[in-house]
Amino acid sequence: MVRKRESSESSDDEQRYSSSSEEWSESSEDVNEVVEVNGFQILDSQLSQVNEIFEKHPDIASDFKIENQQLKNAYMGVLLDLIMTLCQSPKDLTMENLNKADRTVLDLTKAGLKLHWLRQKLDEAFLKKERKRAIGVRIRELEEQVKKRKLNLSDLESDLKKQKAAALAVETPFDFSHVV
Template sequence: MVNQESKRFCWVVKDLRCESCCSVPIQIGDANWRLVANPNGNRDAGNFSLFLEAITEPLPCGWRRYVECGFTIVNHLREAHTVHKKGWRWFDKNTKICGFRDMVPLSRLTPINGGFLLNGEITIIAEVGVLEVIDTLSTPQVENSEQRAHDDSSSSEDVQNKDDVTIEVNGFQVLVSQVDEVKALFEKHPDLAQGFSLKNQHIKNAYMNALLDLIKTLCKASKELCVEDLKKADDTLSDLIKAGWNLEWLRKKLDQALEKQVEYDARIRELEKQVKKRKLALEEIETDLEKEKAAASASLMSLD
């Protein structure tokens, strides 16, 4: 059984002169987490470093979690310059922190007119998903202390295989929650990854996750998308096709969606113009009406 909990939270770093600072702890799943920033780059001078840290002590025996995290440093002047980075990592008692030592160069972050600083502060948005896999077929706990010690000494590879965190589907290691979706993709498009020949498993998984995110984006309702969203999706799709994925079927759908969205946006803009014109015309009529009322009132007063 898989338990997953995700949270999105904001942190404002107020002092960029400090060597290290931490956000307020937030509970996700059965552990407390916080962001740790090194505004001066710490070991990686010249860069702003940003990490996610598990701070619950003590952690339960055998505790191990698969964590996906995304960090965003907001640019208040130009959204296109906002910095986004994503990653994933297994956390356990020996690995309690991970992130990016080179989140963003300080030369880009600190200029007053760069857009990242607002009243001398920077805004960070974190999206953290914690995946816990519970083996419902495991045997009951044994009270014998020697048996518990033996279980606790198992390697991380043993734990991963036992919990069946990922499953191989057509050469890709995918999470349990993604298995049905990925199987359906290959059943409908058997030649999906025929020209994709990378051997590095982590990179292969990254490409698969990019494809799944792309499909998720295109499944959103039209009102939740904009032309900019579809253009970003188009860039992702182009990268996947260049890497050898057979996605012409998705290209057609995306082109159709983009064409419809452009027409939709143009129609919306035209209607907004018409509404604005009619509002101005109505304001003119109301002004004329008030003038006529005033004139009529003045005429009656002169008659009196």
Template sequence: MAYVRCIFEKHPDFASNVLSNNQHLKSTYMNVLLELIETLCQLPEKLSDDDLAEASAAVLYLSQVGLKVDWLEEKLEELKEKKKKMYTGKAQLQRMEEELQNLTKKCSDLEDLVKKQNVALSFSDVV
């Protein structure tokens, strides 16, 4: 119940346009809202594209029943953007790690070459 109170404190008019007087339906709306918030609180990498699509559908549903959930829609879009940036960053990181491995191999090969070339000539080599 503390979560519901917090929602009403931060967004006092979010339920002012709900058309239904049916308490069971209002409870269902709140349950959908709370489940949606719980979903949005997960790590972006834990959420699948299907999860995000369902969250979008839930936001649409809640807005269609009269709840003012523009703040929630913004958070969902932020989460989608975070997930996108996270995957882009992971892909870049993987490419950089591969490049680093290639450079490390080249450095090792070059060090071996330098060691082979850094040998003093013997007397018989000179004469």
């Protein structure tokens, strides 16, 4: 169910969150179009994201029993923020971000949201991060081995040049003045 209304008021307690380009808004001067989707009031700019969530996971809020509208909206904002966190580049996603996301999924699940699909993606993100760390360690080990072998090769090349010079010196015949 999608229902639209325009909001030009905002109390100190009321905060609206919009992912992506929007910011938290508390200004009473802002005019935001608010849309209601399955009992959650969201900004119009969030409509496609929230619709996609409910299309792919229609039972997400079937056990969500919170009646306070502001609290419901806050939970949806936290969920959208969490999803956007997981959409970050693996390079930018820190273990601290992942641990915070893990605790947030637990809190949202305790509140009654069915997030097994998000838990799975979070677990994948943890595995990717751990794999990246392990690969980084292996790369550093290999770089150290290459460095040591290059030094060893340099030493061998130096020894080879000395031996070739010594061989050349041994092969040089005496000239007449050195023999006499």
